[in-house]
Amino acid sequence: MEKTIFEQMGCTYEQQGDYLIPCFTLLSEKENKPVSLWGQRHRHYLKQNHRVLYMNLLTSGKLNSYLADINEQAEGMFIRLINQMAERESVTKRLKSDNQMKWVVQMNNIQSRATEIVNHNIIYN
Numbered sequence: 591m592e593k594t595i596f597e598q599m600g601c602t603y604e605q606q607g608d609y610l611i612p613c614f615t616l617l618s619e620k621e622n623k624p625v626s627l628w629g630q631r632h633r634h635y636l637k638q639n640h641r642v643l644y645m646n647l648l649t650s651g652k653l654n655s656y657l658a659d660i661n662e663q664a665e666g667m668f669i670r671l672i673n674q675m676a677e678r679e680s681v682t683k684r685l686k687s688d689n690q691m692k693w694v695v696q697m698n699n700i701q702s703r704a705t706e707i708v709n710h711n712i713i714y715n
Contacts, residue, residue, distance in 0.1 A: 623654060628668075629661035631713045664712045671704035 597603075603610040625633070633653070636644040647653040676682075679696065686693040 623658035625654065625657045625661050626665075627661075628664035628708070628713060629657035631709070632660045632664075633657055635714050660712065664708050667712060668704050668708050671707055672700055675700045675704065 602613050604613050605611075633644075636647075644653070647656050676697070679700070681693060681696045681700065685696075
C-alpha cells in the first residue's frame with residue numbers, strides 16, 4: 591500500500607476502533623518557554639497595534655518563542671540598566687545599611703527609569 595502525503599511527512603495514525611485517526615500536536619506545545627512580565631506586555635502591544643504580525647506569529651506557532659526572546663532581551667537590559675545606574679549614583683549596600691529609606695527611594699527611582707527605557711526601546715517598539 592502506498593503511503594499517504596501525511597505519512598510521507600513523518601506523521602502517524604492512531605487506531606480508534608475501526609478508524610485511523612491522525613496524530614496531531616500543536617506547535618506551541620513543543621516550544622513551551624516561560625514568558626513573564628516583559629513578554630506579556632509585548633504580546634498585549636502586538637495584539638492591540640500590530641494585529642497582522644501577532645496573527646502570523648500565532649498561527650505559525652512561533653509566538654511563544656518570539657515572546658520568550660523579547661522577554662529575555664528586556665530582562666537582560668533591565669538588570670544591566672539598574673546595575674549601571676546604581677553604580678553611577680553610588681547606591682550601594684553600604685547606603686542600604688546606613689540609610690534604608692534613602693536607598694529604597696533611590697532604587698525605586700532607578701527601577702522606574704529602567705522600566706521606561708526598556709518599554710521604549712524593546713517592548714513598545
